[in-house]
Amino acid sequence: MNYFELFDLPVSLTIDKSGLAKKYFELQKKYHPDFYTQADEAEQEDALEKSSDINKALKIFQHKDSTIKYVLQLKGLLEEEEKYQLPPDFLMEVMELNENLSKDSTEAITAFENDIYASVKQIIELYDDTTITTKSLLKVKEYYFKKKYLQRILDRLDD
Template sequence: MDIQQDYFSFLGLPESYNIDLAALSSRYRELQKTLHPDRFAHLSEREKRLSVQYTAYLNEAVTALKSPLKRAQYLLFLRGIDTVSETSVHLEPAFLYEQMELREDLEDIKKSVSPESALDSFADKVAQQLSEFQKIFSDCYAARDDESLQLAATIVRKMQFMVKLQKEIELFEYELD
């Protein structure tokens, strides 16, 4: 075990955007059993500390790889591309205008008399667009040439907008309940 490895190597999974989530969960459970600090309670302080570090790294890795957005960001990070910084990628004005319209649509749904069905339809539209971005990212990342990776970075930035909008939708759904 080495926490200097990338998440994929640490978990024994192939480096890919399209990962097997069942294999990720299975590998997590295996490593959690092996690395859990309780198994090291009777050992030296150094071994206890290492166990805690390995477990923290394992949790960090699984959290990143489970989320399609975080996984995409991490894959680009491995290629030296920052997609977390707000200024790292510039988006075209048409996309930003579309985002403003989507948020206005959500506000209109919130003000409607019966928002449930409109919200379901809106949520489906957002999920579909996010799914399309994920497919484009997967294709760009698989190509791995500089131009494709730069396009992948732009797509990740767009995915960030859509994931944030999904969270706003979920919050509104919670408020409706």
């Protein structure tokens, strides 16, 4: 069972967070290990595993980038700790940003991030699991790695 099934959500790159907490508490009420102290060992183990999955799912669904990563993994398009080769033109633009890095660079990096998001905005926001193509998901994968790369630069600025 994947996390979308667990939370009874359609597979999507964006999660409607309005009902997420309610569903989380509903599932925790049902599967929290404290409610299975009198159950047999197999039921206790199952409750512990489900409770752990519920916590992991919530953590993933609360963050857009984590949700994108999870969907790409579900589709078999992203492996844990994958080394992804970013396009040379992107790396050149990032190198220029890096060379001129200062406290004021946050705006330029954010604008750059918005530009790369524009190319996948429709795919992400209008995602339909029944009609999505591998080609579209590969564009999202590239966006995911580009954004991750830019986030590392922003994190360095915050230090």
